[in-house]
Amino acid sequence: GLVAGVMGWPISHSRSPLLHGFWLRQYGIDGAYVPLAVPPDRAEQAIRALPAMGFRGCNVTIPHKEVAFRIVDRLDSSARRIGAVNTIIVAADGTLEGRNTDGFGFWENLIGSASATWSVSRGPSVVLGAGGAARAVVVALLDAGAPEIRLLNRTQARAAEIAADLGDARIKVGAWDGRDAALDGAVLLVNATSQGMTGYPPLEINLSALPLDAIVTDIVYVPLVTPLLQAAAARGNPIVDGLGMLLHQARPGFHAWFGTDPQVTDDLRRFVL
Numbered sequence: 620g621l622v623a624g625v626m627g628w629p630i631s632h633s634r635s636p637l638l639h640g641f642w643l644r645q646y647g648i649d650g651a652y653v654p655l656a657v658p659p660d661r662a663e664q665a666i667r668a669l670p671a672m673g674f675r676g677c678n679v680t681i682p683h684k685e686v687a688f689r690i691v692d693r694l695d696s697s698a699r700r701i702g703a704v705n706t707i708i709v710a711a712d713g714t715l716e717g718r719n720t721d722g723f724g725f726w727e728n729l730i731g732s733a734s735a736t737w738s739v740s741r742g743p744s745v746v747l748g749a750g751g752a753a754r755a756v757v758v759a760l761l762d763a764g765a766p767e768i769r770l771l772n773r774t775q776a777r778a779a780e781i782a783a784d785l786g787d788a789r790i791k792v793g794a795w796d797g798r799d800a801a802l803d804g805a806v807l808l809v810n811a812t813s814q815g816m817t818g819y820p821p822l823e824i825n826l827s828a829l830p831l832d833a834i835v836t837d838i839v840y841v842p843l844v845t846p847l848l849q850a851a852a853a854r855g856n857p858i859v860d861g862l863g864m865l866l867h868q869a870r871p872g873f874h875a876w877f878g879t880d881p882q883v884t885d886d887l888r889r890f891v892l
């Protein structure tokens with residue numbers, strides 16, 4: 620059978636085995652997707668061993684995304700721009716291709732949930748945060764044709780670094796204190812900070828300047844409806860939760876390893892939660 624997995628440290632919390640296992644059963648594929656607990660000092664060795672162990676590839680999660688970025692033989696454009704690899708494909712000749720599908724997952728989830736009349740090209744998007752997730756979101760929005768991305772982070776220098784790395788004039792870095800005002804005229808608000816996650820305080824933001832047809836989305840999915848999404852829904856904005864991003868980012872890997880582009884369904888959402 621075909622074998623793939625997810626490499627991380629720790630790995631027990633990862634929902635990827637559940638998710639890929641669901642698809643393998645759904646599509647009746649003779650394959651396996653296994654958790655790979657690999658400590659940081661073994662990550663390079665483990666990644667290089669994938670072809671010898673007969674793996675078609677693997678997902679890479681914290682803290683191995685940057686090591687994977689450094690050592691694979693080829694990078695796709697998303698991985699190159701995000702600076703991290705979350706999906707490794709073992710090519711027919713045994714070489715390793717590194718991809719980053721987080722931006723793809725973000726965009727597929729967003730556009731799959733948006734109304735037919737919503738368009739990212741109609742106005743500025745606001746992205747809060749400057750970690751790996753924020754970087755993936757910014758890359759996805761640039762690729763989707765966003766005319767302006769207002770990128771705000773508590774530590775403004777990290778946002779400025781993303782803007783400098785990506786070198787696209789559509790990225791406008793702003794001060795964290797200006798986040799309420801930055802919502803004026805926006806078509807999209809993305810929370811890519813850890814604020815609002817279970818165990819963290821809610822994101823502090825006043826939504827009153829945000830147009831009511833702007834989509835509000837959170838990359839956090841525990842809880843599924845964060846305080847930000849609750850507040851947005853209460854005033855009438857369409858909301859998109861973060862679980863879909865996790866599910867959609869898994870599709871390209873599954874497709875490459877097992878030969879089927881899998882579907883994200885409500886059954887899958889319920890199963891993975």
Ligand code: ATR
Nearest residue numbers: 748749750751752753772773774777811812813814
């Ligand atoms: P990841 O790479 O998974 O996105 P990260 O690099 O730890 O994770 O990023 C966490 C994000 O949440 C950062 O943007 C962080 O802001 P800083 O860059 O200033 O640290 C943001 N964040 C964490 N705590 C915050 C807080 N109390 N208020 C606002 N933003 C916060």
